[in-house]
Amino acid sequence: MxxxxxxxxxxxxxxxxxxxxxxxxxxxxxxxxxxxxxxxxxxxxxxxxxxxxxxxxxxxxxxVLPNQAHLDLAKLEKAFKTTIITQNVDDLHERAGSTNVIHLHGxxxxxxxxxxxxxxxxxxxxxxxxxxxxxxxxxxxxxVWFGEDVTMMDKAIEVCKTADVLIIIGTSMQVYPAASLMHYAPENTTIYFIDPKPNIESKTNLTVIAEKATVGVNKVIKLL
CATH class of the missing domain: 3.30.1600.10 (SIR2/SIRT2 'Small Domain')
Incomplete structure (x- = not known):
């Protein structure tokens, strides 16, 4: 599988x-x-x-156009089952070729x-x-405006529960409820956190990559 x-x-x-x-x-x-x-x-x-x-x-x-990070993520679908959960309201993931995208904020x-x-x-x-x-x-x-329900949250939680690898890109993980999603991943899930100014540190199953998205995604794909 x-x-x-x-x-x-x-x-x-x-x-x-x-x-x-x-x-x-x-x-x-x-x-x-x-x-x-x-x-x-x-x-x-x-x-x-x-x-x-x-x-x-x-x-x-x-x-604007999708950048290399969007394009690289889309290519993951060739080798893995891939689900993107985004806080972004743009369609750049879809335009890059990703077919399984959940938009939390509309x-x-x-x-x-x-x-x-x-x-x-x-x-x-x-x-x-x-x-x-x-x-x-x-x-x-x-x-989804402030004060409104994040209707896709339940679906996103169920997806995170099935993650073998979790990649977090370009988000401070400070905006709730989205920030809670990483905690739904199974305990031994490999997590990569890509951000030029990371606010967390690497630990056993969490690797922090202090790079912008285009560089960091490329690095993670080589590790996969």
Whole structure:
């Protein structure tokens, strides 16, 4: 039976493609307070601002390409059963060729009905007030905002429980609930942690690789 490689990715892997990490050091997202543009309350107060914020993110996403780390991870599928669990809302894993991707925090190129969270559709253009689902309800970004349930979390936990190897890339593992996922891997799972500024140290089954994603993923693949 093929080994199951589970990969957890965060903003660090997409940063090398030119996607800015949403949150700056001062906690602002592109000059906006998180509460304004990433909460249901912010959307209720100023939906136009929120839609425009994500329109800009969507436009930027369509201008960038997957980097070597995304491409190398996609190639893992040839030799191993591979599942990617990402905190990122971009589609760079899919564009690189990965076929088994779980998006914990939603997807930028999808929108959903404000009244039915299961009414989801692909969307690549600007989303404006007046764009509605088939039942006439306003559409919103298919993004998990602060205060909303991470609906894919249970699926991600079940995947982590079956990992033979866990690779963590470009995430500080500080954002919960995603940060708890590594603790669901079986006790003897081999773990690789790739980050240019790692906040943990190597131990028995955990190898820390203090590199950016493109370099670190290449190193891990050679070890596999």
């Amino acid at each position: 093929k080994k199951h490689i589970v990969v957890l990715t965060g903003a660090g892997i997409s940063a090398e493609s030119g996607i800015k990490t949403f949150r700056d050091a001062d906690g602002l997202w592109e000059g906006h307070d998180v509460m304004q543009i990433a909460t249901p309350q912010g959307f209720a107060i100023n939906p136009k601002l929120v839609l425009e914020f994500y329109n800009q993110r969507r436009k930027q996403l369509l201008e 997807e930028l190129l999808k929108v959903r009905s404000t009244k039915n969270q299961n009414d989801i559709q692909t969307w690549t253009k600007n989303l404006v007030l007046g764009d509605t689902c088939k039942n006439g309800h306003q559409l919103r970004p298919h993004i």
